[in-house]
Amino acid sequence: MGLDIKLPIGLMFSIFGIILTIFGLCTLNDTALYERSLGINVNLWSGIFMMIFGGIMLTLYLIKKKQKPV
Amino acid sequence: MSATFILSWIDYLIMIVYFVFVLGIGWALKRYMKTANAFLEAGRSMPAWVAGLAFISTNLGALEVMGMTGSGMKYGMLTTHFYWIGAIPAMVFLALFMMPFYYGSKARSVPEYLKLRYDEKTRGLNAILFAVMTILASGISMYALAILMEKVLGWNFHLSLVLSAAIVLGYTYLGGLSSAIYNEVLQFFIIVIGLLPIVILSLKDIGGWSGLQAHLAPIATSRGFAPDTWTSTWRYTQTSTENPMGVEWYSILAGLGFVLSFGYWCTNFLIVQRAMSAKSQTAARNVPLIGAIPKMFIPFLIIIPGVVAMALMNTPGKGFSLPTNEAGQPIYDYTIIMLLKQYLPAGVLGLGITALLASFMSGMAGNVSAFNTVWTYDIYQSYIRPVTGDKEADEKHYLKMGRYATIFGVAVSIAAAYIASKFGNIMDFLQTIFSMINAPLFAVIFLGMFWKRTTGHAAFTGLLTGFLIALLHHGLTYPVGADTFFKGGWICKFHAYPVEMAQNFWTAIFAFSTATIITVGLSLVTKRKKTDEQLNGLVYSLTPRVSEEKVVWYQKSSVLAAFVLTILVVLSIIFW
16 A cells, blocks of 8 residues: 555654653642552653654654655 | 543543544545455555554454453453464464465455355355354444443443444545554554553552462462462363363363364454455465464453452452442453553543554454455355456446445444344354354365365355354353353253353364364265366465565564464463
8 A cells, every 4th residue: 555554653653642741741740640650650651652652663664765766 | 439430631632633543544545545456455565564463453352352351350361371372373374374375366355265265155155144244243343332432431322333433434435444454553552552551550559470479369269279370371270170260271272272263363354354465475474473473462461450450459458349230240341441540640541541442443444344345245246246347447346336335334333233232142142153153164264275175065064064053052052150042052951061161162163073074074975066277276285385485584484483383382381
């Protein structure tokens, strides 16, 4: 298929990552919110993780695109 | 503890982003959908890793995830047999021995393989059964999704049903099989990333693996089992009374590891279709092998949280409990939902809920896209409007029909969902029927691929009698404590099985053996209608061995298969 799946995966997880990282940063001092997650700011950690994952997918997509001339 | 969640704006934001991407993928693929081949077979262009992830993702529906976490709680690590011995050997067998014939024969579906190998009636029987069952299965996932939305998020049942149907229809109508496959891959990643926080947090809460073992020991001994029963896989399977599942090692090996898993993984078109969409023969063989690698690690994601939930529920102060039904019994299927509620704050919670929604929807889309193909090629093209010879016009016509079939399939699924809401047991019923169809089908396809003498009449009769014997066995036996006739014993209560799984296993064994004996017997007395020439590419002994295409060593099927089997052995030893 003409659409490389790495593009939507990379974009979606980058967006998820950015949303959750910002939300995590804004709730850094909200101990009540993170009581159930054992005091860990899971939003921040998941957000960073997803940004990295999304970034890797986008990079792979760009590398592949460069290799194949249109 | 109630199962209702209160979602905040950030959770909805995540959900909306996901739906935008799902529909966006369909929309982006639309311009490539110019022929029936592109729409129904993804143009046979998928890279092996994409098809491989879709391959296991199809089997990772939400009902599966919820059921397996519940089983993890009820039976402990014994549940991993469904992912290890009950899947991996069959996937390796499919890859090495069956894919060359499925892919190489140029058949576009499993029923079409039956037509090429045997005859029209065998294909017809399989195609019609498959089409009906698949659409019912899609309706049932739709129903389960709507029920979950209603109970967990407090949404309106009818609205949830129509909304999910509309989204699935949207992206399958636009992008066909490619769209379904792409969304399955997306779903795979979102499930892994969405559930990972639960695994880490729940294990941390209970004190890691050793803390988990320590918490589980008194629970196991109080129920009359050895202290480490919940964290063992094979150790307590000498007799059926040593483990909570009530099974012995040989019934796991023969029942789950052979009849049930080979029947499911090697013949179910829903699964095989993913591998058939690969871009080359080697890629097609590698699809199940690439899928097998993440498959073996899925238990860590969905079974271990269930095992932890067992410890949590029995540890006062953790505040973990399951909702109960009218009879006061815990509803184990809600384990994963309650864990999400226990550990995830707003934000990642939205991600977890989206992961469950995603797996429901891709389950439906998978069924609809398999239905499309079987309907268009095996029923419509074969019996209603055969090819005219004008290839271009034909492709256009069948593309249109594939699209109509999508709408029709979704509409019937909605109807099936309402039927399911009237008869709660229809799900058990459907699973039972599926196992009755798959076991004889595996016997017939296996004999067809490896014994050139097998004839069409024999295969057809074998399929039919295998199914009828399974039905008869189900009518005569029942699991102890069965409350409805969906569970068996509807002819008379002739024999009782200690657990339902034992009954399923024996149903499959009887169906498989009958189909094998009848097919072999009749093949010997009926005349072969297909010449050696016609069977070239369909039967092992009549197909010239092709050496593998020149690929890097790690892309060789044999190397991958050896790697997969090694991991299987290592995991089994670690969690013995």
